[in-house]
Amino acid sequence: MERKKIAIVGVGLIGGSLALQLNEKGLAARIVGVEANPEHAARAMELGLVDEMLPLEEAVAQSEVIILAIPVDKMITMLPGVLDKVTSQIVLDAGSTKEQLVNAVAGHPNRGRYVATHPMWGTEYSGPQAAVRHAFENKAVVICNAAESDEDAVAWVMQTYRKIGMHLLEMDAVAHDLHAAYVSHISHITSFALANTVLEKEREDEAIFEMASAGFESTVRLAKSNAAMWVPIFMQNRENVLDVLNEHISQLRKFKSCLEKENYEYLHELIENANKIRRILG
Amino acid sequence: MERKKIAIVGVGLIGGSLALQLNEKGLAARIVGVEANPEHAARAMELGLVDEMLPLEEAVAQSEVIILAIPVDKMITMLPGVLDKVTSQIVLDAGSTKEQLVNAVAGHPNRGRYVATHPMWGTEYSGPQAAVRHAFENKAVVICNAAESDEDAVAWVMQTYRKIGMHLLEMDAVAHDLHAAYVSHISHITSFALANTVLEKEREDEAIFEMASAGFESTVRLAKSNAAMWVPIFMQNRENVLDVLNEHISQLRKFKSCLEKENYEYLHELIENANKIRRILG
Incomplete structure (x- = not known):
């Protein structure tokens, strides 16, 4: 070549x-x-x-x-x-x-x-x-x-x-943008929102940071990503990202409902379903 | 010793x-x-x-x-x-x-x-x-x-x-359980829910898995975690986990609202605020 x-x-x-x-x-x-x-x-x-x-x-x-x-x-x-x-x-x-x-x-x-x-x-x-x-x-x-x-x-x-x-x-390009919303863009929104959840709490207590573990680091590391890069991505892929975000919020609400109703059998099912991600991540 | x-x-x-x-x-x-x-x-x-x-x-x-x-x-x-x-x-x-x-x-x-x-x-x-x-x-x-x-x-x-x-x-022990909800338990719920979001979509299309990137893997890897271990944790820390989950859903709703209203200035602010997590993760 x-x-x-x-x-x-x-x-x-x-x-x-x-x-x-x-x-x-x-x-x-x-x-x-x-x-x-x-x-x-x-x-x-x-x-x-x-x-x-x-x-x-x-x-x-x-x-x-x-x-x-x-x-x-x-x-x-x-x-x-x-x-x-x-x-x-x-x-x-x-x-x-x-x-x-x-x-x-x-x-x-x-x-x-x-x-x-x-x-x-x-x-x-x-x-x-x-x-x-x-x-x-x-x-x-x-x-x-x-x-x-x-x-x-x-x-x-x-x-x-x-x-x-x-x-x-x-x-x-249309299919790409839909898929990218699922495998990349939503992960960033989740991570940004998780960081903000914890930072909101941090105002009250510094101790949680000393406890931050590898699992936490893994889920929030994308929250360090640059706004100048990501805002335009979310703008250009707005409709797909909104669809996936709505789905994600509704999945989170299922966990919330299980806890509220103390429905631990269904919680177990939700987690076992999530475990199927092993097939994709290896 | x-x-x-x-x-x-x-x-x-x-x-x-x-x-x-x-x-x-x-x-x-x-x-x-x-x-x-x-x-x-x-x-x-x-x-x-x-x-x-x-x-x-x-x-x-x-x-x-x-x-x-x-x-x-x-x-x-x-x-x-x-x-x-x-x-x-x-x-x-x-x-x-x-x-x-x-x-x-x-x-x-x-x-x-x-x-x-x-x-x-x-x-x-x-x-x-x-x-x-x-x-x-x-x-x-x-x-x-x-x-x-x-x-x-x-x-x-x-x-x-x-x-x-x-x-x-x-x-x-009371303080521990509250902090653990923030730095560990919520990360797992987020990851389980994100896996279910993507798996829900996958019924329609297999292509997204070939696209799964390192960022995606990082945010969903905890979704492989064992239900027999995690359901009892969520049961025993139910109230704290519910509080943090509610906060997390409300943080996600802010991102949703920004996209719906095309309020990209506020979206930029939310991301820049999330970037402050650098202070904790290093």
Whole structure:
């Protein structure tokens, strides 16, 4: 596979980790960074994540592949403009929502050069210093609406994700957003709300923090996630997230009702049903 | 510190991991297991967790320390009977709820020989095969109502927990149960309910499981936890768990309301408030 000149727009957790992995696997001839936050730009250079920082327009002109890894609200604003500027380049994004983004460029004369993707990996941290080696390995990446993209662009993107160790899933953007609400977005809302539940209590008593256990840490760690990244995701996937959130609240109410009515047989059933998640988590 | 003859009642995740750690640190002259489940008994012997299996009565008679590590409903039934049989032995438990247990032996003539403890460690797995080395290290252990226990018993228990690497917290059983509801019990309910939310959806579509990410795994892994252990915990800590669950549902409703009303400024605030959990999780 020929090494390409790659521009990464947004050298944070995702863009930075992609840069590390593209270098590690020898897939990039050169990586140019584009970064609106000057501190992040300086840090990304210090960390050697990219070879050079350039303004967007120059980066697009000098690269064969442009990867967008910025919050999904900024993505929607930026993607049509980037497509205006490309000729034969491949453009892909790594955003957590897909429907609105795909709609934003439907009918664009260069739509074929764009491949909509969502590599299903992340952590609760952000910025270039959060980038980690060997990220994405053994994780899923979703390719959406591949039929709307040029074959050569899809082929390069798929091959690249495979080379960095991901397994590919294809689906349309609408289905992606629904599924993402279940396997990612709701987990974040639950975690944020759980953190707020405990923080509300903490005003009264500091002792609980000394007791915080591994189970607690596991369920609330996502609550450290960045608002600038997550608010736009919830905005763009509002209807699906609301549906899942309603379902989740109604599942919690079943637990509440069991406790209120002291119906411990049903509580046992609810827990045994939840245990079936072993099938998915392994 | 003189090695003691120790009986562990319930050689599962907690009892088995304690056995490993007591041996590792050279704190036990001999460990006798008591186990109602014959398969678990056989497995615990195979794994070398204990030196011998004995019926409860003999184990109590032959040991200097008796550690109860069984589900909290069984604990309440068993503890008074064990105290009936002890003379100079030390009895401690490792249960997740404390108030009802302490009340069940208040006024018992041998109350002083019993120390109520909750080592704040566990995993979502159960049984002797779930026991792990170096468990409990750098975790908190809560000692409850220490003034009701004999000084020598408290001293040995505290020294032992310190030697296996835990840091001690002292509080009364009522306070413990309230705090445990916040830092442990609610996380489990959230996780069970989240698993059921996703499993409800799964009837319609299998694709979401291929997309399950690390964030999802983190928030639902506790949903694999055992009903036989958790139903009695929720029963015994019913009022606190209900209070926290109500608070959690009301926190989730704030997220729901933000999405319904498209109030993204407040959503941003809720997330930034949740980020303060960094202070606790580090």
